[in-house]
Amino acid sequence: MIQDFKRRLIVSIVLTVPVLILSHHVQQFFGFSLRFPGSEVLLFLLASVVYLYGGYPFFVGFRDELRRRQPGMMTLVAVAITVAYLYSSAVVFGLSGMDFFWELVTLIDIMLLGHLIEMRSTMGASRALEELARILPSQAHLVKDGEIQEVDVSDLKPEDRVLVKPGEKIPIDGQVLEGATDVNQSMLTGESRPVIKKVGEEVMGGSINGSGSITVAVKKTGKDTYLSQVIELVKHAQESRSRTQNLANRAAFVLTVVALTVGGLTFAAWLFYGKEFAFAIERAVTVMVTACPHALGLAIPLVVAVSTSLAAKSGLLVRDRQAFESARDIKAVVFDKTGTLTEGRFAVTDILALEEKDRDRILAQASSLEGRAEHPIARALIEIAEERGLPVYDVKHFHLIPGEGIEGLIEGRHLKIVSPNYLRQHGIARDAKLEGLMHQGKTVVVLLEDDRPLGALALADIVRKESLEAVNALKSMGIRCMMLTGDNRYVAEAVSKELGLDEFFADVLPGEKAETIRKIQKEFSVVMVGDGVNDAPALAQADVGIAIGAGTQVAIQTADIVLVRNNPGDVVNIIKLSRKTYSKMLQNLFWATGYNVIAIPLAAGVLYSWGILLSPAAGALLMSLSTVIVAANAKTLKYQSALAND
Numbered sequence: 329m330i331q332d333f334k335r336r337l338i339v340s341i342v343l344t345v346p347v348l349i350l351s352h353h354v355q356q357f358f359g360f361s362l363r364f365p366g367s368e369v370l371l372f373l374l375a376s377v378v379y380l381y382g383g384y385p386f387f388v389g390f391r392d393e394l395r396r397r398q399p400g401m402m403t404l405v406a407v408a409i410t411v412a413y414l415y416s417s418a419v420v421f422g423l424s425g426m427d428f429f430w431e432l433v434t435l436i437d438i439m440l441l442g443h444l445i446e447m448r449s450t451m452g453a454s455r456a457l458e459e460l461a462r463i464l465p466s467q468a469h470l471v472k473d474g475e476i477q478e479v480d481v482s483d484l485k486p487e488d489r490v491l492v493k494p495g496e497k498i499p500i501d502g503q504v505l506e507g508a509t510d511v512n513q514s515m516l517t518g519e520s521r522p523v524i525k526k527v528g529e530e531v532m533g534g535s536i537n538g539s540g541s542i543t544v545a546v547k548k549t550g551k552d553t554y555l556s557q558v559i560e561l562v563k564h565a566q567e568s569r570s571r572t573q574n575l576a577n578r579a580a581f582v583l584t585v586v587a588l589t590v591g592g593l594t595f596a597a598w599l600f601y602g603k604e605f606a607f608a609i610e611r612a613v614t615v616m617v618t619a620c621p622h623a624l625g626l627a628i629p630l631v632v633a634v635s636t637s638l639a640a641k642s643g644l645l646v647r648d649r650q651a652f653e654s655a656r657d658i659k660a661v662v663f664d665k666t667g668t669l670t671e672g673r674f675a676v677t678d679i680l681a682l683e684e685k686d687r688d689r690i691l692a693q694a695s696s697l698e699g700r701a702e703h704p705i706a707r708a709l710i711e712i713a714e715e716r717g718l719p720v721y722d723v724k725h726f727h728l729i730p731g732e733g734i735e736g737l738i739e740g741r742h743l744k745i746v747s748p749n750y751l752r753q754h755g756i757a758r759d760a761k762l763e764g765l766m767h768q769g770k771t772v773v774v775l776l777e778d779d780r781p782l783g784a785l786a787l788a789d790i791v792r793k794e795s796l797e798a799v800n801a802l803k804s805m806g807i808r809c810m811m812l813t814g815d816n817r818y819v820a821e822a823v824s825k826e827l828g829l830d831e832f833f834a835d836v837l838p839g840e841k842a843e844t845i846r847k848i849q850k851e852f853s854v855v856m857v858g859d860g861v862n863d864a865p866a867l868a869q870a871d872v873g874i875a876i877g878a879g880t881q882v883a884i885q886t887a888d889i890v891l892v893r894n895n896p897g898d899v900v901n902i903i904k905l906s907r908k909t910y911s912k913m914l915q916n917l918f919w920a921t922g923y924n925v926i927a928i929p930l931a932a933g934v935l936y937s938w939g940i941l942l943s944p945a946a947g948a949l950l951m952s953l954s955t956v957i958v959a960a961n962a963k964t965l966k967y968q969s970a971l972a973n974d
Contacts, residue, residue, distance in 0.1 A: 330444065333385065337440040340382035344433045347374050351430035372420045375429040379413045382436040399584045405439055407588070408616040412944065415609050428610060428944075435617060435944045464534050464555060468499040471543060481533075488546040492537045500533045501553045502544035509540030583924065587619030594932045610944065611933050618931040618947035619924055627916035630962035635909040638966055643892035644902055651872045651888035655906035657853055658872060661802055661899060662845065663795075664858035665813035665823060668876050669896060670789040674708035677770060678786035680761055684775070688718055690783035694775050696721035697736055697745050705773060708787055733773070744776040754779065769815075769822035789819075791826055798896040799827045805903065808852065812836055812844055812866065841866040857891075857899055874899060912965050916958045923954050 348354050350371040355361055386409065389402025409432060416427035469491040470479045476491055481499045484490065489505065492498050498511070510522035513535040522538055525531055531544055532554045550556065591612040598608035632649065639646050646652045663669050679687040695713035698706035699720065713720075726736040733746035744750075748766060751758050751774060762784050765772050770786040799809045811832040813820050820834035833844055842865035848854050849871070856863070856870035867873030867887045875887035876894050891898040927950050929935075931942045942950070 333440055333444045336382050336385065337437065337444060340378045340433065340437050340440060343374050343378050344437055347371060347378070347433045348430050350374070352427075354430055368420050371427075371429055372417060375413070375416070375433055378433040378436055379409060382433075382440055383409050386439070398581060399588075403584060404587050404616045404619065408591075408613045408944070409436060411609060412613050415606070419606075428606065431610070431944045435613075438949050439617075465497045465499050469493070484546050484549055486546050486549060490544045490546060492542050492544055494537060494539050494541055496537050498531050498533055498535050498537055498544065500544070500546050501548035501555075502531055502533075502546045504529050504531060505543045505545050507540050507542035509542050510538035512536040512538065583619060583921070587616050587928070590619070590928060590932065591615040598933070611931070614931040614942055614944045614947040615928060617944055618927045618942065618951055627920045627958050627962075628913055630959055631909055631912045631916060631965060634962050634965045635905060635912075639902075639905060642898075642901065643895075644898055644905070645890040645892060646888075647890065648888040652902070652906055653910060654853070655855065655872050655889075655903050656910050658807060658855045658903060660808040660810060660848060660852035661855045661857065662810045662812050662848060662866075662870070663896065664856075664863050664866075665811055665815060665820065666789060667859040668857055669795045669811060669823060669827065670791050672789065674704045674771065674787045675790045676708055676712045676785055677788045678765055678784075680759070680765065680784040680786070682759055682762075682781045682783050683777075684782035687783070688716065690775055691716070691785065692718040693721060693738055693743060693782075694745055694773070694785055696723055696738060697726075697734055697743060699723065700726055701734065705771065705787055709785065741777055743782075744779075745773050746776060748772055748774060750774070751781070756781065759784075767818060769819035788822070791823060792896060794895045794897045796827055798900055799829065801897070801900040802903075803828070803830075805900075807903070810848070812841055812856075812858075842869040845869045855899065855903075857896065859894075874902065908965060912962060916961055919961065920954060920958055923950070927951075 349362060350367055383406070386402050386405040390406035393399050393403050412428060412432045412435070415423075416429050416432060419427040464481060466481055467478055468481050468484060470477045470484070471489040471491050484500055490499060490502065492509075494509070504525050504527050506527065508524070508526045511525050511531060512522050513532060525542065530547070531542075534555045548554070594615050595608045595612035598611055599605070635652075636646055636649075639652075666672050676691070679691055681687050681690065684690050691709070691713055695709040695718065698709045700723070721738045724737040726734070728734055729744070729746070732750045733744055735742065735744040737743070748758060748762065750756075756776075756779055759781065762772065762774070762781075765784070765786040768786075768788075770788045772784055772786050774784045775782045802809050808830045809827070811820060811824055811827075811829050813823075813832070813834055814836055815834060817834040820832045823829075824832040836844055841863065845854055845856055845866045846869060849869075853871045855872045855874060856866045857874045857876065858864075858867055859876035863875075867875060872889065873887040874889045874891060876891055876896075889902055891902075927942075927947070930940065931947050933941055935941070
């Protein structure tokens with residue numbers, strides 16, 4: 329398309345030179361005369377080529393607009409150049425008056441040039457898909473039968489083994505089989521720091537391998553890869569309609585009707601006031617060209633292209649544009665707890681020394697007893713004991729106490745790990761500090777020796793450090809922060825106090841979450857942020873549903889926006905980007921329509937008595953400049969967001 333416009337522009341400019349030389353107006357202005365037999369016919373033929381060849385894209389656009397019953401920019405341009413061409417041709421073949429072929433050809437030149445500049449600006453703003461597609465390498469090192477083969481990435485199949493050398497791009501989504509390395513995922517998820525990847529962990533195609541060499545088992549190919557899904561989401565978001573775009577389309581239609589009407593009235597008015605026919609035609613043509621709603625048609629799509637690509641590069645995947653635009657007006661954000669505000673894993677928060685005073689010894693004995701268990705509490709105790717380098721005791725006669733805990737012998741001592749309920753059921757006194765930990769909503773286990781409490785360990789689902797920052801940022805923006813969880817009131821209250829939430833809803837069953845959101849919506853417009861299957865109905869019910877990227881596929885498919893980085897702070901970024909995007913849309917709409925308030929009266933000739941008169945070419949130049957300004961303003965969204973993140 330660009331090459332076609334470029335060819336038509338070059339041919340038109342080349343033919344414009346002799347048209348200018350042969351035009352009577354130009355000769356009169358520069359004080360020379362070049363008339364010879366047939367010069368007017370030659371002028372007509374040259375101008376006809378420019379009109380037909382250079383004006384062809386506008387005629388095609390005019391036809392398409394009529395088919396859609398949506399007259400717009402192409403209609404105005406086609407009508408304007410056709411009126412100018414037919415009148416000038418009639419003058420050549422006998423009609424009394426003065427042709428303005430030179431204005432016709434320069435008008436077409438400027439319109440083609442404006443379109444060319446606008447298309448390049450549009451491509452620059454919409455190049456996100458190409459940039460994303462280029463992230464993947466084309467070749468991979470396939471490991472087969474102990475040998476390394478260079479193959480095309482498109483030829484890889486699931487479970488193939490691929491070698492990724494230091495500094496290379498990872499060619500496909502997969503799982504690390506051998507080696508360890510640090511991976512730069514910033515181009516995909518927006519994470520600023522490299523992520524450590526070890527055996528068993530997943531890597532994404534397009535991320536950059538760091539200092540280590542790894543062997544990766546291919547898990548996803550083609551459209552199933554993360555990058556392909558991102559490209560599809562960006563494409564869908566850029567093509568989807570926005571409420572503001574619908575407004576712009578209606579405004580463009582109205583502007584076209586106004587331009588045609590004002591053009592006709594301008595023509596009639598100048599004839600009524602006694603001006604010659606050629607002058608009246610020129611004014612009408614100038615009005616129609618100046619009022620072309622091209623900038624108005626681009627005002628919103630260009631901002632959409634920039635904002636969606638910018639969001640994708642920051643790990644914010646927009647699936648529904650209207651929901652994204654609605655985020656700017658959100659008054660309340662409701663978070664799921666487990667896996668969203670918290671990490672979804674237990675960690676030891678307190679070690680309470682009772683009869684045994686050595687906290688490390690309490691932890692070492694408890695983790696040794698739990699060494700054979702697989703539940704989350706056991707994993708948390710073992711993990712912190714390993715981090716502290718504590719000894720692992722040999723456990724003999726290990727035995728499960730159904731519904732109560734575990735027991736075994738360590739160094740000849742009969743030890744048990746039980747819940748606080750065990751103490752109550754067996755009449756063992758519970759320490760006040762132990763009661764305090766339980767009222768904080770923490771999970772508490774007690775280490776006993778022959779039913780004597782030696783110590784206790786409190787565990788909790790760790791609140792993400794980003795959650796507090798996100799809540800504080802949202803509250804500073806005047807947005808209420810709430811939590812929705814199936815956990816008991818004690819647990820919910822503890823997390824709520826730690827984060828400073830405005831409100832929380834505890835003991836909410838999965839089937840009740842959507843109803844809770846409906847109740848909140850009676851007072852506020854709501855964003856729901858979640859990650860699990862049980863969050864899907866609430867995500868769908870909310871005004872804007874946001875899924876944490878590590879969540880289940882059901883939650884992601886139900887949500888309007890996906891946060892790749894699993895960072896609640898990105899909810900803040902989504903709302904800020906939504907507000908900036910909307911602001912840019914309004915700025916573009918204001919410019920695209922506002923300049924007509926001044927330009928159309930000038931084109932009609934209201935300042936003619938002051939010696940100010942726009943030519944059709946000048947009107948086209950103004951229209952083209954407005955289009956370029958709208959494109960440039962859309963692009964500044966990228967730089968404003970970059971500055972905001974610094």
